[in-house]
Amino acid sequence: MFVVGVDLGGTNYAVGLVDEAGTIIRKIEGKTEVDYGAARVIENLSNSVLRISQNFNVEAVGIASPGSIDHEKGVVRFSPNFPGWHDIPLAEEISRQVGKRVYVENDANAYALGERQFGAGKGCQHLVCLTLGTGIGGGVITHGKLLRGSTGIGAELGHMTIHPDGPLCGCGARGCLESLASGTAIRKFVCEGYRRHGESVLFVSKPPEDVTVKDVFDAAKKGDRFANEIFERVVNALSVGIGSILNIFNPEIVVLGGGIAQAGDFLLDPVRERVRNHVLPSILDTYRITKSELNKEAGILGAASIVFERIHEK
Amino acid sequence: MFVVGVDLGGTNYAVGLVDEAGTIIRKIEGKTEVDYGAARVIENLSNSVLRISQNFNVEAVGIASPGSIDHEKGVVRFSPNFPGWHDIPLAEEISRQVGKRVYVENDANAYALGERQFGAGKGCQHLVCLTLGTGIGGGVITHGKLLRGSTGIGAELGHMTIHPDGPLCGCGARGCLESLASGTAIRKFVCEGYRRHGESVLFVSKPPEDVTVKDVFDAAKKGDRFANEIFERVVNALSVGIGSILNIFNPEIVVLGGGIAQAGDFLLDPVRERVRNHVLPSILDTYRITKSELNKEAGILGAASIVFERIHEK
Numbered sequence: 001m002f003v004v005g006v007d008l009g010g011t012n013y014a015v016g017l018v019d020e021a022g023t024i025i026r027k028i029e030g031k032t033e034v035d036y037g038a039a040r041v042i043e044n045l046s047n048s049v050l051r052i053s054q055n056f057n058v059e060a061v062g063i064a065s066p067g068s069i070d071h072e073k074g075v076v077r078f079s080p081n082f083p084g085w086h087d088i089p090l091a092e093e094i095s096r097q098v099g100k101r102v103y104v105e106n107d108a109n110a111y112a113l114g115e116r117q118f119g120a121g122k123g124c125q126h127l128v129c130l131t132l133g134t135g136i137g138g139g140v141i142t143h144g145k146l147l148r149g150s151t152g153i154g155a156e157l158g159h160m161t162i163h164p165d166g167p168l169c170g171c172g173a174r175g176c177l178e179s180l181a182s183g184t185a186i187r188k189f190v191c192e193g194y195r196r197h198g199e200s201v202l203f204v205s206k207p208p209e210d211v212t213v214k215d216v217f218d219a220a221k222k223g224d225r226f227a228n229e230i231f232e233r234v235v236n237a238l239s240v241g242i243g244s245i246l247n248i249f250n251p252e253i254v255v256l257g258g259g260i261a262q263a264g265d266f267l268l269d270p271v272r273e274r275v276r277n278h279v280l281p282s283i284l285d286t287y288r289i290t291k292s293e294l295n296k297e298a299g300i301l302g303a304a305s306i307v308f309e310r311i312h313e314k
Numbered sequence: 315m316f317v318v319g320v321d322l323g324g325t326n327y328a329v330g331l332v333d334e335a336g337t338i339i340r341k342i343e344g345k346t347e348v349d350y351g352a353a354r355v356i357e358n359l360s361n362s363v364l365r366i367s368q369n370f371n372v373e374a375v376g377i378a379s380p381g382s383i384d385h386e387k388g389v390v391r392f393s394p395n396f397p398g399w400h401d402i403p404l405a406e407e408i409s410r411q412v413g414k415r416v417y418v419e420n421d422a423n424a425y426a427l428g429e430r431q432f433g434a435g436k437g438c439q440h441l442v443c444l445t446l447g448t449g450i451g452g453g454v455i456t457h458g459k460l461l462r463g464s465t466g467i468g469a470e471l472g473h474m475t476i477h478p479d480g481p482l483c484g485c486g487a488r489g490c491l492e493s494l495a496s497g498t499a500i501r502k503f504v505c506e507g508y509r510r511h512g513e514s515v516l517f518v519s520k521p522p523e524d525v526t527v528k529d530v531f532d533a534a535k536k537g538d539r540f541a542n543e544i545f546e547r548v549v550n551a552l553s554v555g556i557g558s559i560l561n562i563f564n565p566e567i568v569v570l571g572g573g574i575a576q577a578g579d580f581l582l583d584p585v586r587e588r589v590r591n592h593v594l595p596s597i598l599d600t601y602r603i604t605k606s607e608l609n610k611e612a613g614i615l616g617a618a619s620i621v622f623e624r625i626h627e628k
Contacts, residue, residue, distance in 0.1 A: 068596060078596075126464035138562075142463070147456055149564020150440035151600045154456075156561040159594055161554045164477060173557070173592050240475045243487070247470040248452075248562065250463020278487050280473055282382060282392075286465050 002056045003307040004049050004100075006063040007107075007299025008041075010034060010081030015048040016300035017056060020308070022118035024297060026052050034081070038088045046097035053098070060101040062306030063090060064110035064299060068153050074104040077152075105306045107299070108155065109146050112139025113309050114302030115255045119293040126251040129292075130157055130242075132260035135170070136178040142249060146309075158182070160244060162237050180237035183260060186213050189230045197226035217263050234260075235270045242271065243278025246287055257292030264291055316370045317621040318363050318414075320377040321421075321613025322355075324348060324395030329362040330614035331370060334622070336432035338611060340366050348395070352402045360411035367412070374415040376620030377404060378424035378613060382467050388418040391466075419620045421613070422469065423460050426453025427623050428616030429569045433607040440565040443606075444471055444556075446574035449484070450492040456563060460623075472496070474558060476551045494551035497574060500527050503544045511540035531577050548574075549584045556585065557592025560601055571606030578605055 002025070007014045009032060017026040028048045033040050049061055067079020074091020076082065091102040105113070112121075112129040121127040121141075129139040138157025140147040147155050158178035159171055166175025167185065179185050187209075193200075194208040201224045202211050219227035242254055256268065272289050294301050316339070321328040323346060331340040342362045347354050363375055381393020388405020390396065405416040419427070426435075426443040435441040435455075443453040452471025454461040461469050472492035473485055480489025481499065493499050501523075507514075508522040515538045516525050533541035556568055570582065586603050608615050 142456065142461055142468075143459060145457060145459075147563070149456070150566045151564055151596075153594070153596050153600075154440075154562065154564035156564075156594055156597075159561040160474075160558040161592055162475070162478070164550070164554050171594050173594075236478070240478050244474040244558075247473040248468065249461070250465055250468035250470075252464045278475055280467070280470055280485050280487075282465075282467050283470075286467075 001059050003059050003304050004052060004061045005300040005302070005304030005306075006045055006049065006061060007303050008032065008045065008063055008065045009299075010066065013045060013048070014300055015045070015052050016297070016304065017052045017058070018301065018304035022301055022304075024300060025056075027300065028052050034083070038082070038085055041082075042090065042093045042097070046094050049094065049098045049100075053100075058100055059311070060103065060307045061094065061098065062110070062303040062310075063094070063102065063104045064107040064303040064306065065090065065104055066107050068151075069104055069106045070152060071103070071105050071109075071148065074102060076104065103306045103310050105146075105303075106139075106152070107302070108137035108139040109148070110139075110302035110306050111137070111257060111298055112141050112146065112255075112302075113305040114294055114298055115257070115292060116141055117305035117308055118301050119298075120255045120290045121253045124252045126249065127253050127255065128157070128245050128249055128251045129255045129257060130245075131258035132181065132183075132238075132256060133258035134183045136182045137258075140249060140251075142251075157241070157245065160241055162240050177237060177241040181234045181241070181260075183213050186216055186230060186234060186260075187211065189233065190216060193226055193230070200224055200226035202227055213260055217266065221266060235267065235274060238267075238271045239274035240278055242289060243275050246275065246279045246283050250283060251287060253287060254289045255292050256289070257294070257298055261291050262295075315373050317373050317618050318366060318375045319614040319616070319618030319620075320359055320363065320375060321617050322346065322359065322377055322379045323613075324380065327359060327362070328614055329359070329366050330611070330618065331366045331372070332615065332618035336615055336618075338614060339370075341614070342366050348397070352396070352399055355396075356404065356407045356411070360408050363408065363412045363414075367414075372414055373625070374417065374621045375408065375412065376424070376617040376624075377408070377416065377418045378421040378617040378620065379404065379418055380421050382465075383418055383420045384466060385417070385419050385423075385462065388416060390418065417620045417624050419460075419617075420453075420466070421616070422451035422453040423462065424453075424616035424620050425451070425571060425612055426455050426460065426569075426616075427619040428608055428612055429571070429606060430455055431619035431622055432615050433612075434569045434604045435567045438566045440563065441567050441569065442471070442559050442563055442565045443569045443571060445572035446495065446497075446552075446570060447572035448497045450496045451572075454563060454565075456565075471555070471559065474555055476554050491551060491555040495548045495555070495574075497527050500530055500544060500548060500574075501525065503547065504530060507540055507544070514538055514540035516541055527574055531580065535580060549581065549588065552581075552585045553588035554592055556603060557589050560589065560593045560597050564597060565601060567601060568603045569606050570603070571608070571612055575605050576609075
């Protein structure tokens with residue numbers, strides 16, 4: 001069986017032809033062109049789906065979209081990434097143009113489905129995914145099912161409060177996980193610390209606003225004091241957050257994805273160690289914390305797994 | 315249809331004969347007698363179940379027990395309230411003695427089921443319960459099903475971290491919700507503040523160790539400064555915790571039970587107000603925060619609703 005997975009982002013999209021083993025047979029990438037309106041986005045996606053499906057018997061199409069999704073109707077209700085979109089019937093429109101069934105799911109949810117179908121959480125019934133990128137997204141599977149919540153906005157794990165007196169988050173609250181451990185947070189810490197820490201290697205060859213998360217982690221590895229201070233802050237925030245997640249969901253596995261998780265065991269080992277200070281004794285040793293195995297293909301594979309999930313549900 | 319609900323506690327137990335409308339037709343209370351061993355407890359419960367069932371056609375028995383429960387087998391794996399209990403096959407033993415099917419569920423989970431069946435969360439598919447008592451327990455229903463987690467210890471909402479630098483919790487971690495907003499926490503704040511706040515009305519007629527949560531809330535109502543300080547701390551901790559819960563579960567309703575929730579709107583109104591500072595804009599106005607409607611009968615009705623839940627599941 002072949003399915004098409006569409007990883008829809010605010011700037012770019014990727015479409016992949018995927019088989020049941022999770023092999024991406026073909027891939028097309030393109031610009032989303034949000035500024036040209038929803039109809040243009042739908043046309044771009046439909047064209048790519050048609051092109052990639054040629055000569056293959058495609059079962060259905062899965063779309064992973066940011067924002068609040070009505071997964072039953074395949075409607076994007078709203079999304080910070082798509083200004084002006086309100087109740088866009090993405091599934092219906094694309095289905096009409098490509099002649100296949102189309103399913104839409106929130107991207108963080110799709111990510112969790114992908115990790116369970118093809119990645120680190122293969123076969124798990126209780127799985128929590130955190131995507132550590134520009135922001136922090138969450139996807140939760142409990143008892144084999146996605147946690148969507150009553151209005152479909154659930155599993156916003158990036159907006160758990162870690163420290164009530166912490167930095168202001170983009171959402172308006174203080175001390176959310178996202179305000180302490182996302183790429184945006186790390187870059188903000190760099191800029192805020194520039195004056196106090198002019199001696200840091202971070203600032204030798206770059207202005208503060210060009211310093212990347214990778215720069216910070218690399219400098220921390222080499223023992224740079226300011227970089228280490230930021231790194232510690234990230235590790236502590238993640239440890240507190242994952243500790244609460246473990247006490248709340250009692251999952252088999254916590255999968256960390258997104259750019260920041262690429263740091264691998266350099267980040268994960270201290271997190272694994274400190275999480276133990278925050279979990280109940282009865283939770284200790286019931287879980288694994290691991291890096292995503294899907295990496296760059298997480299978007300397409302997550303989108304493809306939406307289809308496998310829906311077929312499975314029937 | 316009639317069922318028997320057993321509210322099993324570490325010191326006392328209560329057994330009720332309950333009909334489908336949630337009316338408690340008869341009730342028996344007794345001492346659990348944990349010190350005499352598991353067999354004695356099982357005998358006590360069985361005798362009460364037999365006695366209360368006389369002349370009624372009882373469908374099955376539901377037992378709400380503290381601790382880690384294997385709900386499929388009806389086994390109490392362990393419980394801080396029952397020292398020495400390991401894998402006690404409560405359902406099987408009691409079923410043998412009373413000749414009825416017996417189901418066992420964790421007490422906080424049973425509480426959530428009871429609120430959905432008979433209480434404030436009637437008909438809700440997405441419901442979170444917090445029991446604010448000596449400790450803080452949590453019960454979560456998402457998409458109509460109890461959240462139990464991979465090893466059955468899930469929904470430990472009392473052990474979400476609210477403040478990583480907060481007070482030491484009984485679980486060994488710092489700043490858990492339970493360490494900031496439980497009865498134990500409040501009494502600890504009173505004793506710790508005694509020296510600094512000898513002028514408080516709390517200490518006029520009582521030594522600090524005899525001051526109750528009700529005393530603190532009553533004094534706060536009357537404007538006592540120290541009592542207000544404690545009250546504020548409780549309100550803030552609950553607001554942060556419930557804010558995270560709303561972002562994580564996107565429930566229709568959060569039900570607060572246990573002794574502390576008896577304070578009603580005096581406690582709930584400031585919590586409702588401040589929670590708004592911690593939730594995502596898209597979550598605002600999607601939920602209700604309300605006091606339990608089951609009150610003193612929550613234990614028996616929760617236990618009875620275990621049976622209704624299992625029958626419904628089939």
